[in-house]
Amino acid sequence: MKTEDQAWRxxxxxxxxxxxxxxxxxxxxxxxxxxxxxWDHLQRHAGAQLAPxxxxxxxLALRVARAGVPSLFSQxxxxxxxxxxxxxxxxxxxxxxxxxxxxxxLADWQRLAAEVQDLDATL
Amino acid sequence: MESTAxxxxxxxxxxxxxxxxxxxxxxxxxxxxxxxAGFVYAMTNRSDYVEDLSQxxxxxxxxxxxxxxxxxxxxxWLFRLARNTCIDQLRRQKLRRxxxxxxxxxxxxxxxxxxxxxxxxxxLRHALAQLRPAERALLALVQEGRSHAEIAxxxxxxxxxxxxxxxRAREHLREHYTPHHED
Numbered sequence: 001m002k003t004e005d006q007a008w009r010x011x012x013x014x015x016x017x018x019x020x021x022x023x024x025x026x027x028x029x030x031x032x033x034x035x036x037x038x039w040d041h042l043q044r045h046a047g048a049q050l051a052p053x054x055x056x057x058x059x060l061a062l063r064v065a066r067a068g069v070p071s072l073f074s075q076x077x078x079x080x081x082x083x084x085x086x087x088x089x090x091x092x093x094x095x096x097x098x099x100x101x102x103x104x105x106l107a108d109w110q111r112l113a114a115e116v117q118d119l120d121a122t123l
Numbered sequence: 124m125e126s127t128a129x130x131x132x133x134x135x136x137x138x139x140x141x142x143x144x145x146x147x148x149x150x151x152x153x154x155x156x157x158x159x160a161g162f163v164y165a166m167t168n169r170s171d172y173v174e175d176l177s178q179x180x181x182x183x184x185x186x187x188x189x190x191x192x193x194x195x196x197x198x199x200w201l202f203r204l205a206r207n208t209c210i211d212q213l214r215r216q217k218l219r220r221x222x223x224x225x226x227x228x229x230x231x232x233x234x235x236x237x238x239x240x241x242x243x244x245x246x247l248r249h250a251l252a253q254l255r256p257a258e259r260a261l262l263a264l265v266q267e268g269r270s271h272a273e274i275a276x277x278x279x280x281x282x283x284x285x286x287x288x289x290x291r292a293r294e295h296l297r298e299h300y301t302p303h304h305e306d
Contacts, residue, residue, distance in 0.1 A: 026301060033297035034247045039266050041244040043161030049173035050160050055152035058181045059145065065182060 130195060137194035140185070152181055158267060159205050165263040166209035168252045176212055180205045199273040206260045206277065213256050250299035258292035265289065 051057075070078075136154075139147035156177060163176045183204050191200055251259050264274050271289075275282045 029243075029246065030297065030301050033293060033300050034243070034250065038243040038247040039161075041241055042165060042247055043157060045170070045244055046160040046162075046164030046173050047157035049164070049170050050156055050177060051174065054156050054174070054177070055149045058152050058178050059148060061178060062182050062185050065186075 133197060134194045137188070137191070137197045141188050141191065141194070148185060151184075155201060156181075159201070162202060162205050162263050162267060163209055165251055165266070166206070166256065166259050167212065168248055172212065176208055180208050183208060198267075199269055199277065202264060202267050202269060203277045206264065210256055210260070246300055250296050250301075253299040254292065254295050258288070258295060261285070261289050261292045262296060 136147050136150055140151050159180050160173050160177050163180070164170065164173050167173075167176065180201075184201055187204070191197065251262070254262070261274065261278075264277065269277070271282045271285050274289075275285045278285065
């Protein structure tokens with residue numbers, strides 16, 4: 001009987017030795033979840049990631065962004081002007097190529113008419 | 124009484140910043156930079172995102188500040204901006220992975236345990252990393268002192284839905300809140 005008791009005690013000791021230090025803390029932490037201190041640590045760590053002069057950098061970036069980003073109206077105006085310029089170019093090149101083609105056709109017809117007249121004269 | 128004075132002071136500060144007064148804008152940044160950084164860190168779990176995203180939050184804030192009708196609502200408005208900025212970043216990150224041959228583990232290189240601070244902080248970071256961004260946002264908003272009603276307005280949902288989601292988020296956080304490096 002004594003041997004059995006001792007065996008149980010040894011088993012218990014062995015099992016207890018498997019528990020690392022701070023076991024109770026870990027159990028309580030798992031039960032209660034993170035406390036305010038953990039959130040404070042998180043916030044402090046995050047705050048430490050901001051290099052000194054953060055406010056100055058933000059204001060500088062804001063100024064650069066304001067200067068660099070055109071207003072919605074100016075973006076629209078540039079878009080409309082580009083569209084109008086493209087339309088004018090398309091109309092110009094279309095009318096020019098049509099006129100050239102007509103001139104070529106007219107010249108061909110004139111040549112043909114002259115050839116027909118020559119043929120009539122020879123007959 | 125003290126909080127009323129503080130909120131009156133805040134409203135005056137916001138109004139000055141709305142008028143474009145740089146000193147007031149600077150004061151607003153300094154007053155909120157650590158809280159915004161904490162919120163960003165809780166949402167993204169990445170130290171290297173904190174500075175960039177915090178800067179984005181404040182730039183967005185100043186661009187939209189003129190349109191803020193109720194300066195008394197400044198804090199909840201600011202943290203709504205912060206939440207949206209972080210969620211956008213997480214979405215962009217997810218989208219980028221479709222086009223790049225990187226696996227999440229290549230990009231989300233975890234900060235080694237103990238590298239960022241105390242065991243408690245490590246445990247909290249580990250637990251937050253296991254949650255969905257929406258749950259992290261909820262918990263971070265609560266930590267920022269936002270009321271259920273304010274959170275409901277931010278998330279465009281009802282107060283009872285916020286309470287239910289918050290309960291689930293807290294349960295999940297508690298489940299995962301054990302130091303992962305102690306195995």
